[in-house]
Amino acid sequence: MAKGDPGGTTRSRRAAQPRSRKGAAGDPALVQLLTPDGERIDSATGPDGTEYRVDFTDEEYRGLYRDLVLVRKLDAEATALQRQGELGLWASLLGQEAAQVGSGRALRAQDMAFPTYREHGVLYCRGIDPIMPLGLFRGVDQGGWDPNEFKFNMYTIVIGAQTLHATGYAMGITIDGKTGTDDGEAAIAYFGDGATSQGDVNEAFVWASVFNAPLVFFCQNNQYAISEPLERQTRVPLYQRAAGFGFPGVRVDGNDVLATYAVTRTALDNARLGQGPSLIEAYTYRMGAHTTSDDPTRYRIASEVEAWQAKDPIARVKAFLEKQQIADADFFAEVDEQARRESVHLRERVLEMPNPEPVTMFDHVYPNGSPLLDEQRAKFSRYMESFEGSAH
DSSP, X not given: OOOOOOOOOOOOTTOSSOBOOOOTTSOTTEEOSBOTTOOBOSOEEOTBSOEEOOOOOHHHHHHHHHHHHHXXXXXXXXXXXXXXXXXXXXXOOTTOHHHHHHHHHHSOTTOEEEOOSOXXXXXXXXXOOTHHHHHHHHTSSOOOOOHHHHTBOOOOOSTTHHHHHHHHHHHHHHHTTOOSSTTOOOEEEEEETGGGGSHHHHHHHHHHXXXXXXXXXXXXXXXXXXXXXXXXXXXXXXXXXXXXXXSOEEEEETTOHHHHHHHHHHHHHHIIIIIOOEEEEEEOOOOSOSSTTOOGGGTSOHHHHHHHHTXXXXXXXXXXXXXXXXXXXXXXXXXXXXXXXXXXXXXXHHHTOOOOOGGGGGTTSSTTOOHHHHHHHHHHHHHHHTTTTSOO
């Protein structure tokens, strides 16, 4: 687990004229600290002049690599389980590991995260057992974990709805007087590029801005809203939309775990200090299907996928570790073996999940039950019992 802090300076609120230093990727607005071939960049400057950097120990660098490999392997196992009929659906994060691990490790213990249905990497970084979402996608439970215990809200299927939940929660942080200090609280809301076209997301931008909510909007721009490419969603880079709502926006190389960490930690720290919301656009790519019910070959070409494979988030960290002699072949082999063991264990646990009795769908509707629910449960139980001994 990486615990180091980026040395980025705190941005001034609503800078008059954005400025930037041209990044290694050729995009003047892209914050990058690790190139695709594993070369370290000491610092990078965002569009408002904020300087970003990280200062990790060798062990923390190795920890980030381990996180990336384990998250990818567990995600691949879930995809395989769905293909074999053991899960009803799965939304893979393949290609987006750095965006999720970098931002997930940037969260402080008191921060609250609001995910979509794809943030398996952030879930892992928050210490939640990877089996938890698989129960949901297997259809044997509601995928329930305690959001207050892990500071990670439930998966949200409705596109963009979690941004409103996060905004209300962040407004509550302010009302409770938990901002303005280094140990204050902040919230982060995850969503995709397609969600930026939803009314919920834009409403959240308005409310968060005018109420100066301590909230980071984290958009994983993976280039496709299901089958629609980015150019069907916007005519300007997504991070620039923040200016129209009155708060800062920054684009980060979403395949760079170091830059993602630095940008997210700085944005969260600014929020907790009372400087209000910001928007991070993590520029990345969904290497697989939108979900396992999707066929991406119908709407994108192989050469595009191959070009992004050269920017693989795990390969660049491995190249960096090798060049800096931070890790050797034994370390990489040990991480691969750990990932294999954990994925096998995850598979075994999924296959051992018992099929719930239909009547259990009433168990967790209300914490203390209700007379109406009890009546419905009784009627449903009588209905199910009516089939016993029949040919149905």
